[in-house]
Amino acid sequence: MRLNIAVIPGDGIGPEIVREAKKVLDVTVEQFGHELIYTEVLMGGASIDACGVPLTDEAIETAKAKDAVLMGSIGGDAATSPWYQLPPHLRPEAGLLKLRKSLGLFANLRPAVLYGELKGACPLKEEIIGDGFDMMIMRELTGGLYFGERRTEEVDGLLTAVDTLTYNENEIRRIAKRAFDIAGKRRKKVCSVDKANVLDSSRLWRKIVEEVAKDYPDIMLEHMLVDNCAMQLVKNPGQFDVILTENMFGDILSDEASMVTGSIGMLSSASLNDTKFGLYEPSHGSAPDIAGKDLANPIATILSAAMMLRFTFDLDEEAAAIERAVQQVLTEGWRTADIMSEGCTQVGTRKMGDLIAEFIIKGVGL
Ligand code: NAD
Numbered sequence: 001m002r003l004n005i006a007v008i009p010g011d012g013i014g015p016e017i018v019r020e021a022k023k024v025l026d027v028t029v030e031q032f033g034h035e036l037i038y039t040e041v042l043m044g045g046a047s048i049d050a051c052g053v054p055l056t057d058e059a060i061e062t063a064k065a066k067d068a069v070l071m072g073s074i075g076g077d078a079a080t081s082p083w084y085q086l087p088p089h090l091r092p093e094a095g096l097l098k099l100r101k102s103l104g105l106f107a108n109l110r111p112a113v114l115y116g117e118l119k120g121a122c123p124l125k126e127e128i129i130g131d132g133f134d135m136m137i138m139r140e141l142t143g144g145l146y147f148g149e150r151r152t153e154e155v156d157g158l159l160t161a162v163d164t165l166t167y168n169e170n171e172i173r174r175i176a177k178r179a180f181d182i183a184g185k186r187r188k189k190v191c192s193v194d195k196a197n198v199l200d201s202s203r204l205w206r207k208i209v210e211e212v213a214k215d216y217p218d219i220m221l222e223h224m225l226v227d228n229c230a231m232q233l234v235k236n237p238g239q240f241d242v243i244l245t246e247n248m249f250g251d252i253l254s255d256e257a258s259m260v261t262g263s264i265g266m267l268s269s270a271s272l273n274d275t276k277f278g279l280y281e282p283s284h285g286s287a288p289d290i291a292g293k294d295l296a297n298p299i300a301t302i303l304s305a306a307m308m309l310r311f312t313f314d315l316d317e318e319a320a321a322i323e324r325a326v327q328q329v330l331t332e333g334w335r336t337a338d339i340m341s342e343g344c345t346q347v348g349t350r351k352m353g354d355l356i357a358e359f360i361i362k363g364v365g366l
Helices: 014-032 045-051 057-064 092-102 116-121 169-184 200-213 226-235 247-261 299-311 316-331 349-361
Strands: 002-010 035-040 068-073 107-114 133-140 150-155 158-163 189-194 220-225 242-245 268-272 278-282
Touching: 002 014, 002 045, 002 057, 014 035, 014 068, 014 299, 014 316, 014 349, 045 092, 057 092, 068 299, 107 116, 107 169, 107 247, 107 299, 116 316, 133 169, 133 247, 169 189, 169 200, 169 242, 189 200, 189 226, 189 247, 200 220, 220 226, 226 242, 226 247, 242 247, 268 299, 278 299, 299 316, 299 349, 316 349
Parallel strands: 002 035, 002 068, 068 278, 133 242, 189 220, 189 242
Antiparallel strands: 107 133, 107 268, 150 158, 268 278
8 A cells, every 4th residue: 555644743852753653654564565655744833934834835735635644743842932922823833723624633532541561650549540541532623612602791791701512413423433433443332421411512412422323233332421431530441442522521531531641752643534534643742841852752653653554544453563562662661761660771762763663573563
């Protein structure tokens, strides 16, 4: 298969972690007999420096013409970087928002995985953690409260603010289908999270999710109220496979889920539209404090590349080979500084990428 990928190294540690993800992708496609074509695209601070704006229209067109986008991270230190002297629409983050909008990315996927080897980083008690956990938070990204009508006005002499939470059945149906499809590639369980005891939008959410579920008889569906879900994530995180939820609930729950894994450098993410196209990036930022020091953990970006193989290209075996190589590196005690613990061997960004690539070549990942 020929894979056409736009690559956005971005700012800070972005170029270092993307370099390692490309290294791992290169050996993976070689092992499996595919061909990769990368096209570099500027975004964020790097684009401001070169073109005066955080994302050009040409860059958007280039990205759209590819099968997927693999991204590092963008942005700098807001206190010291000249990028943050610019008006908000010209700052690095505006480029990412524009890209997400232009590509129609409505489904955000954030895996929260706790590897047995990294239990020490998890703030939960040993008896709650068990053998670790592996869940996928699927958040609707373009509807709901963050995109509804809003206003602040004086009503009867009192300042009054209104935000509206709107979903139509099509918006719910398309993300629900995605969630069931993804659960089919995992442990076949969807937990749909809402507030159906109070909100009309949640009652419609529940109705449509149930309709969609009828087309997926092999996937188990349960509904959970959002307040209960927030509790269950710290009480029994191992119960979850795919969590499907609307925009604001997903915003909050995905941060909670990622915090309980305890290691930001390990968390990948994907944003998908209604084709196979996706934007794949680590959940963390550009970490300007450690940029250029060979300290960044490249694993979140490497696992994002694995998600790209699985969700855009349906290359499940290839994705699994990368994931197993990451697992193997951890099992053998190799750690970057952010996940370092006693008895392990600390390595830099480049060496971590080399090790994962080596395990794939050796066939350990296969
Ligand atoms: P951050 O995620 O960049 O860093 C938070 C802390 O985690 C820092 O101490 C950093 O050193 C550490 N860290 C992050 N990633 C790491 C990795 N891979 N390996 C080891 N340590 C890692 O968050 P921040 O400092 O709040 O933001 C820095 C910049 O990143 C800002 O400009 C922000 O706007 C931007 N940002 C970009 C994205 C994105 O590109 N999608 C997301 C979040 C933040």
